[in-house]
């Protein structure tokens with residue numbers, strides 16, 4: 001397949017989507033965009049990317065912001081550990097590297113929250129390093145192109161796909177090649193592929209063997225845990241109570257109404273007679289957890305003041321970083 005890199009590069013030059021982070025070689029901006037875009041739709045991610053480069057135009061600005069401020073700006077995007085890692089790594093770059101963004105794949109990989117995929121993306125886009133990017137879209141594209149049945153989530157599969165991707169980038173311009181692979185994987189070789197528009201369809205083995213629907217192969221099914229959250233919304237003198245999630249768990253360092261976690265959607269018996277109104281369970285799906293949250297409205301103050309309770313004006317609630325499930329509930333109230 002000697003012409004492969006030329007075919008995809010030509011296709012990319014004619015078809016690429018204009019995205020704000022594609023016009024820059026600034027590794028800090030590219031890093032922000034890559035972290036923000038993980039598990040995020042382009043439209044949603046673009047708004048957050050613009051918000052972040054406006055709020056923190058340099059790595060120094062991000063480093064000197066408080067974690068709370070960063071979480072606040074991240075609110076609604078989910079997977080909050082990404083925001084915490086960004087903030088942590090910005091401080092590492094400023095304190096340990098004199099604010100100089102690392103410029104090689106190996107050095108970029110040392111940043112917290114950066115895996116091989118993101119490091120390859122930054123190294124190739126910002127520094128034109130010859131490192132093949134293999135994200136979920138590229139896995140799908142390659143598995144079909146070469147009709148590979150090795151599971152993409154196995155150790156063997158990861159090695160095999162990386163090897164193929166590294167061979168394909170050998171003679172290409174790294175930045176264009178990686179962008180093209182990701183873009184074709186995303187918009188052409190999508191779960192429902194547009195094979196007629198595919199620039200390499202004549203080379204596609206899965207198409208030839210009629211196995212497109214069976215590629216890629218995966219072994220593991222992610223175990224998903226159900227959790228039942230009961231939030232207590234106290235209301236007294238225009239005030240309410242919030243707490244900070246300090247434990248090592250989802251949404252760490254964000255704020256919430258006092259929470260009781262149980263094993264069902266039933267209103268906890270000991271609060272039942274104080275509750276004026278309870279919402280229906282609100283479902284929120286994370287990668288490994290399904291959260292069912294109910295909001296119980298209570299007129300008056302808590303009977304006992306726990307030491308982590310923070311009394312605030314109800315109208316100030318949006319000043320605090322809140323998990324999306326709470327934010328959404330308040331929006332619809």
Ligand code: SF4
Pocket residue numbers: 141144145188189190193194195196198199200201204205206207212
């Ligand atoms: S021909 Fe179809 S299945 Fe094959 S790589 Fe192209 S889009 Fe994917």
